[in-house]
Amino acid sequence: MGLFDRIKKAFTGKDDSEEKELEKKSSEQAPESDQNSKPEPASPEEKESTPEAQPEEATEDESTVEEKPEPAEPTVEEPESKTVEPEPESETKPENSSETVKEEPENTPEESAPEEVSESDEETEEETTEPVAEESKETEEPKESEETEKPKDDVKEYDEGLKKSRNSFSSRLNHFLANFRSVDEDFFDDLEELLIESDVGYETAMRISDELREEVKLENAKKKSDVSNVIVRKLVDMYGEEGKDEDNDLKFSTDKTPTIFLFVGVNGAGKTTTIGKLAHRYQSEGKKVLLAAGDTFRAGAIEQLQEWGKRVNVPVQASKAHTDPASVVYDAVQRAVNEDFDILLVDTAGRLQNKEGLMRELEKIKRVITRELPDAPQEVLLVLDGSTGQNALSQAKQFNETTDVSGIVLTKLDGSSQGGVVLAIRNELHIPVKLVGLGEQMDDLRDFDPEKFIYGLFKDLIVGASNK
Numbered sequence: 091m092g093l094f095d096r097i098k099k100a101f102t103g104k105d106d107s108e109e110k111e112l113e114k115k116s117s118e119q120a121p122e123s124d125q126n127s128k129p130e131p132a133s134p135e136e137k138e139s140t141p142e143a144q145p146e147e148a149t150e151d152e153s154t155v156e157e158k159p160e161p162a163e164p165t166v167e168e169p170e171s172k173t174v175e176p177e178p179e180s181e182t183k184p185e186n187s188s189e190t191v192k193e194e195p196e197n198t199p200e201e202s203a204p205e206e207v208s209e210s211d212e213e214t215e216e217e218t219t220e221p222v223a224e225e226s227k228e229t230e231e232p233k234e235s236e237e238t239e240k241p242k243d244d245v246k247e248y249d250e251g252l253k254k255s256r257n258s259f260s261s262r263l264n265h266f267l268a269n270f271r272s273v274d275e276d277f278f279d280d281l282e283e284l285l286i287e288s289d290v291g292y293e294t295a296m297r298i299s300d301e302l303r304e305e306v307k308l309e310n311a312k313k314k315s316d317v318s319n320v321i322v323r324k325l326v327d328m329y330g331e332e333g334k335d336e337d338n339d340l341k342f343s344t345d346k347t348p349t350i351f352l353f354v355g356v357n358g359a360g361k362t363t364t365i366g367k368l369a370h371r372y373q374s375e376g377k378k379v380l381l382a383a384g385d386t387f388r389a390g391a392i393e394q395l396q397e398w399g400k401r402v403n404v405p406v407q408a409s410k411a412h413t414d415p416a417s418v419v420y421d422a423v424q425r426a427v428n429e430d431f432d433i434l435l436v437d438t439a440g441r442l443q444n445k446e447g448l449m450r451e452l453e454k455i456k457r458v459i460t461r462e463l464p465d466a467p468q469e470v471l472l473v474l475d476g477s478t479g480q481n482a483l484s485q486a487k488q489f490n491e492t493t494d495v496s497g498i499v500l501t502k503l504d505g506s507s508q509g510g511v512v513l514a515i516r517n518e519l520h521i522p523v524k525l526v527g528l529g530e531q532m533d534d535l536r537d538f539d540p541e542k543f544i545y546g547l548f549k550d551l552i553v554g555a556s557n558k
């Protein structure tokens with residue numbers, strides 16, 4: 091069963107063929123009693139969900155007028171979703187948060203062009219690193235986490251977080267389908283354009299268009315509803331295919347040594363915030379977490395990480411601005427080992443005077459870590475601002491050329507209408523997305539779950555597409 095059918099079945103209780111079968115039967119037997127043909131709804135809670143899901147256009151299309159079974163919304167517990175590989179509800183338990191610490195990302199007028207990273211990195215140890223600002227420790231109790239927020243549900247989070255992306259994609263596609271006259275060359279040109287604009291990536295758009303030509307011929311899909319079904323099915327199944335060997339799980343140390351995650355990415359992508367959220371997650375799980383302020387390029391970045399340290403009650407290894415970041419990281423690794431920390435999360439600069447300088451610095455940081463702990467870092471996580479669409483994709487390409495990225499954190503998907511970039515990242519870069527940011531709060535970080543994500547992105551189209 092392809093991804094499309096798996097998702098459809100998980101969330102509606104029926105896959106496409108079962109549904110067609112049912113429809114056929116019910117139209118043969120009792121044309122009026124279409125009530126009966128509804129898939130037993132999982133839970134009809136938010137029926138209003140997406141207005142564009144059943145756009146007026148669909149009505150004008152001859153064949154599609156008949157009543158659709160109202161999409162069964164996924165229940166919080168996803169009761170019948172057992173068909174999709176069993177997901178442990180692996181999310182952080184959000185017993186806290188709620189308190190919104192406003193952080194200004196660019197709060198410091200940085201840039202006094204920093205001395206180039208010194209090449210002599212053997213040293214690092216004592217010199218630079220007076221742990222000037224290693225505050226927090228266990229001193230401050232997590233006062234903020236007292237006000238409990240109701241636990242967030244995973245499916246629902248994706249569902250809500252991706253509303254904008256979904257609406258944007260659904261309405262574009264629906265608009266497009268409502269306006270095409272025939273499936274000719276112009277149709278395919280326009281479709282390619284639409285897919286590219288939706289940030290699924292150029293190559294993906296071309297592949298879909300090519301394969302669609304075949305499918306359209308094969309399935310003799312001439313009606314709008316058929317074409318729509320084929321497009322969505324292709325998009326989803328292609329995504330499923332590409333991800334067959336993808337491992338979206340974070341890797342951890344397999345011995346007693348600390349796990350180290352190194353975060354890289356351009357300024358403002360959400361590195362510090364992601365580190366804060368992850369620190370909160372592991373801390374809540376009872377792990378001993380240390381943060382390292384490896385972005386010494388600007389003082390504001392150090393303060394920002396320290397702020398997060400306070401918020402989530404986790405110590406931060408830091409030094410003065412413009413210290414060699416490798417020395418800060420060296421000290422952090424030493425401390426993590428000596429004091430039995432479970433996890434060390436390392437922040438890095440998003441910008442230096444030039445790209446080469448930045449890449450050299452990242453390399454050096456990584457070398458320092460690996461020299462101390464050969465299996466670390468267990469992850470080099472590239473943080474990308476998901477709301478930047480194609481821009482995120484080209485950043486990923488650049489970083490991946492110079493840094494050995496093991497996974498991607500895609501942030502700001504809540505505010506984005508560019509969720510399609512996830513398709514491009516998988517189909518074109520083959521780097522697994524491991525985490526997604528669905529908001530600014532401590533609990534708004536999710537392990538990336540491809541099926542829930544795709545459901546969140548295409549819900550209306552998946553549930554609606556095949557019933558026409």
Ligand SMILES: Nc1nc2c(ncn2[C@@H]2O[C@H](COP(=O)(O)OP(=O)(O)OP(=O)(O)O)[C@@H](O)[C@H]2O)c(=O)[nH]1
Pocket residue numbers: 193194195196355356357358359360361362363364385391394439440441473501502503504505526527528529530534
């Ligand atoms: N809506 C939303 N905002 C986010 C998310 N992740 C981060 N942000 C916001 O994005 C802004 C930048 O995040 P930072 O964590 O400072 O980014 P950074 O990559 O560390 O940037 P520098 O410290 O400048 O290198 C902040 O205002 C965050 O609150 C997310 O998932 N959703």
